[in-house]
Amino acid sequence: MRAWLLLFFIFTLSFGVCAASDYTLGPGDEIVIKVYGQDNLELETQLTDSGTVNYPFLGMLQLKGLTIKQVENVVYQGLKGDYLVEPSVYVGIVSYRPFYIHGEVKKPGGYPYQPGMTTNQAVALAGGLTERASTEKIFITREGSKDKAETVSLNSRVNAGDTIVIEQRFF
Numbered sequence: 120m121r122a123w124l125l126l127f128f129i130f131t132l133s134f135g136v137c138a139a140s141d142y143t144l145g146p147g148d149e150i151v152i153k154v155y156g157q158d159n160l161e162l163e164t165q166l167t168d169s170g171t172v173n174y175p176f177l178g179m180l181q182l183k184g185l186t187i188k189q190v191e192n193v194v195y196q197g198l199k200g201d202y203l204v205e206p207s208v209y210v211g212i213v214s215y216r217p218f219y220i221h222g223e224v225k226k227p228g229g230y231p232y233q234p235g236m237t238t239n240q241a242v243a244l245a246g247g248l249t250e251r252a253s254t255e256k257i258f259i260t261r262e263g264s265k266d267k268a269e270t271v272s273l274n275s276r277v278n279a280g281d282t283i284v285i286e287q288r289f290f
Contacts, residue, residue: 142234144182144190145262145280146170147216152194155207160198163213176202187212215279220245222285223252232279239273241283253288260284 144150146168154160164172170183177197182190190210198206214231218241221227225246233240238257242248258268262280277283 141186142212142215142279143184143186144170144212145216146183148279149213150182150187150190151209151211151213152190153209154194154198154203155209157203157206218277218279218281218283220283220285222283223249223287224285225249232277236277237273238271238275238277238283241277242273242285248285251287252285256286256288258284258286 144166146166149163149165150172151163152161152172152174160175162172162174166172166182169181171179171181174180174194174197177194180190180193180197182193185193187210191208194210195206195208198208215234216232217229218232218236219229220241224242225248227245230241230244238259248254254273257271257273257275259271259275259277260268260282261278262282268282268284
């Protein structure tokens with residue numbers, strides 16, 4: 120029994136780590152970069168509208184579309200050799216860029232994104248649905264998507280930077 124519980128815990132933990140490691144950075148994300156033993160190389164910053172940060176010794180780094188592991192590698196490769204022999208780089212997300220929700224919700228606006236968020240959870244953050252809201256006419260426009268909005272359910276995943284629209288139902 121203990122072995123199954125341990126196996127379940129390891130699987131659950133590794134799934135969460137994999138999901139978080141697939142997250143790609145974009146404008147508005149706030150990150151922290153640390154290099155072990157080098158306090159002067161610690162930086163907590165928000166990605167600019169163009170998805171860049173200005174990092175000591177390396178200058179402007181284009182981080183939009185990269186994962187945390189890829190950013191760690193960019194900083195590692197940039198510092199290795201010229202500045203440090205074998206830098207130990209850590210990159211973490213301080214806060215995610217917001218998602219937006221409007222239409223038939225009580226408090227439309229931008230809200231902080233959390234990994235694994237569903238449309239239902241986004242609606243809850245926005246104060247719930249109004250009495251005129253349709254649960255069938257829910258649309259998400261994905262950040263960076265040039266396609267039109269896709270129809271989703273209350274159980275659909277929301278990504279950072281998405282825009283959710285809840286339309287009225289017909290009586």
